[in-house]
Amino acid sequence: MGLGSPDDAVVYRMENGTLLVATADFFAPVVDDAYTYGAIAAANSISDVYAMGGTPFLALNLAAIPSDMPPEIAAEIFRGGMEKAREAGVVVAGGHTMDDREPKYGLAVIGTVTPDRLLLKGGARPGERLALTKPLGSGVITTAYRAGQASPEALAQAVPWMLRLNRDAVRAVHATSARGATDVTGFGFLGHAAEMALAAGVRFRVRADRVPILEAARPLAEQWLFPGGTAANEMYFRQWVTFDPSIPEEVQMLLYDAQTNGGILAAIPAGEMDRFAEACRALDQPFWEVGEVVEGEPGIEVVR
Amino acid sequence: MAKTVDARGLPCPQPVLLTRDALRESDAVTTIVDSDTARHNVTRMAEKAGYTVRAEEREDGIYLHISRGEAAPAVAPAPAPTPSGGPLVLVVPSEFMGRGEHEELGQILIRGFLHTLNEVSPLPDVLIFFNSGVKLTVEGSPVLEDLRTLQAQGVQILICGTCLGYYGLKEKVAVGEVSNMYTIAETLMQAGRVVSL
Numbered sequence: 255m256g257l258g259s260p261d262d263a264v265v266y267r268m269e270n271g272t273l274l275v276a277t278a279d280f281f282a283p284v285v286d287d288a289y290t291y292g293a294i295a296a297a298n299s300i301s302d303v304y305a306m307g308g309t310p311f312l313a314l315n316l317a318a319i320p321s322d323m324p325p326e327i328a329a330e331i332f333r334g335g336m337e338k339a340r341e342a343g344v345v346v347a348g349g350h351t352m353d354d355r356e357p358k359y360g361l362a363v364i365g366t367v368t369p370d371r372l373l374l375k376g377g378a379r380p381g382e383r384l385a386l387t388k389p390l391g392s393g394v395i396t397t398a399y400r401a402g403q404a405s406p407e408a409l410a411q412a413v414p415w416m417l418r419l420n421r422d423a424v425r426a427v428h429a430t431s432a433r434g435a436t437d438v439t440g441f442g443f444l445g446h447a448a449e450m451a452l453a454a455g456v457r458f459r460v461r462a463d464r465v466p467i468l469e470a471a472r473p474l475a476e477q478w479l480f481p482g483g484t485a486a487n488e489m490y491f492r493q494w495v496t497f498d499p500s501i502p503e504e505v506q507m508l509l510y511d512a513q514t515n516g517g518i519l520a521a522i523p524a525g526e527m528d529r530f531a532e533a534c535r536a537l538d539q540p541f542w543e544v545g546e547v548v549e550g551e552p553g554i555e556v557v558r
Numbered sequence: 559m560a561k562t563v564d565a566r567g568l569p570c571p572q573p574v575l576l577t578r579d580a581l582r583e584s585d586a587v588t589t590i591v592d593s594d595t596a597r598h599n600v601t602r603m604a605e606k607a608g609y610t611v612r613a614e615e616r617e618d619g620i621y622l623h624i625s626r627g628e629a630a631p632a633v634a635p636a637p638a639p640t641p642s643g644g645p646l647v648l649v650v651p652s653e654f655m656g657r658g659e660h661e662e663l664g665q666i667l668i669r670g671f672l673h674t675l676n677e678v679s680p681l682p683d684v685l686i687f688f689n690s691g692v693k694l695t696v697e698g699s700p701v702l703e704d705l706r707t708l709q710a711q712g713v714q715i716l717i718c719g720t721c722l723g724y725y726g727l728k729e730k731v732a733v734g735e736v737s738n739m740y741t742i743a744e745t746l747m748q749a750g751r752v753v754s755l
Contacts, residue, residue, distance in 0.1 A: 401571050477578070478603035482570040482595035489598055493729060499720045503606055 260449070261375050262305035262436055265367070273367045277302035280316045280360025284396040284514050285413060288327045292334025292359055294416045298439065298515035299361035300342050304420040305437035305518065306374075307428065308367035313339055315349025318358040331359050342419050373427065376453030377434030378521035384458060384545040385530065387423035388415045388517025390443055390508055391471025398479040408470035415468075416515045422537040423518040429533035430526040438516030442487045444509045446519060448494045448554055454521075457550035460509075462501050463558050466542045467508055475504040475511075483512035494553035501556060509556065521547050560586040566619050570596055574603045577624065581609070585626050590619040597622065608740040644750030645683035648675075650691040655755055668694070671755070672701045672708075681713055682753070684745055687734070688718035696722075696730035705733045716742060
């Protein structure tokens with residue numbers, strides 16, 4: 255991919271024709287438990303390879319560990335990352351750790367993809383249906399939890415989704431001829447959806463009432479406990495987004511909420527939705543049909 | 559007394575939480591922030607809760623003055639507004655003046671009206687733009703100069719944020735302040751006289 259068309263990861267064509275997919279990501283803790291944090295960070299890093307339609311196989315650790323952190327805590331972060339990588343069929347070999355006040359962890363990940371399986375942000379076509387494979391709300395929940403404003407039960411709603419690999423979601427997409435997909439992370443659902451719509455030169459009609467939102471996220475959204483990233487997403491992407499005015503403001507904001515290892519957003523040809531649903535069922539992969547791709551001025555209209 | 563919250567350097571949602579706590583103790587709060595995201599989150603939270611927010615950019619930070627609407631300062635409980643004593647409010651619900659066969663005439667009339675308004679007495683205290691009326695307040699509007707002159711003479715200009723959002727014009731506002739239904743409803747209910755075009 256050239257720099258002119260940003261996508262989820264770098265794709266590099268080797269001399270033998272193989273396409274290499276490379277990506278790197280790391281972030282500060284989103285949960286207290288060191289092992290879970292390592293696993294979430296790893297799943298999030300690997301997700302960008304899946305979002306390109308690729309198969310990851312190799313990764314390097316990227317970490318910042320405070321010098322006063324007990325070594326057994328740091329070891330738990332790495333163990334979480336390593337085991338999540340193993341679940342994905344990825345070997346973690348080395349990497350680099352530096353000293354910093356706040357811990358950070360993630361992976362640089364390499365995978366491969368064949369040209370016919372490449373999923374691009376610009377691949378959506380009018381007439382296709384939009385499918386999302388994880389509910390929204392992890393940003394506001396983890397942020398409120400760290401501020402002491404959300405219960406452990408609220409956090410427990412978000413953790414299994416943040417831990418979940420996007421591998422099966424992409425397998426289900428590959429059961430169809432879909433070419434347009436991305437993963438929902440820091441820019442939020444509407445930010446990543448806008449990137450797709452603009453890259454493809456199409457309009458997304460999103461049905462707000464069908465977008466899945468974690469129950470625990472709603473009361474926290476009403477209190478406006480959003481992370482700064484969510485506010486930044488709204489400020490930047492709203493130029494391409496219109497809302498039905500009857501959609502409550504906190505729901506509008508939840509659609510912009512910065513996600514950690516959120517789901518795959520894919521544009522599936524309408525005639526292949528059954529095949530996609532069938533593949534999801536076989537893989538025990540949930541999904542929600544949240545809208546459709548239409549012709550018109552590139553951007554997003556959010557309706558009820 | 560207005561309370562002051564210094565939220566500079568604090569990540570979200572701390573500025574929101576500190577402001578919310580302060581608003582439990584005082585009806586008027588000034589929160590100082592130093593990032594656009596904190597400014598945005600605090601402003602949205604306060605407006606959603608029915609407060610009016612006025613932002614003041616200073617060298618050492620962004621001062622967000624949060625209060626229960628302009629008309630009711632928090633110092634003393636406001637006396638019930640008397641029907642004749644409240645402000646004169648002019649409502650502009652459309653980009654056209656009157657309804658007729660030709661929209662063009664409606665546009666000519668509203669331009670003429672807002673231009674003339676500067677020269678009549680008394681001036682309205684508040685101008686409220688909603689529905690397609692908000693189009694008069696954005697870049698490219700032929701009446702911007704007139705509205706700016708009115709504003710310079712102390713006329714408060716409130717623009718319906720929902721309507722701007724509906725038309726996709728939020729970024730294009732060139733005069734007045736983007737407001738919400740709480741403030742608009744409160745302004746209308748406390749008005750001495752409401753004139754609707």
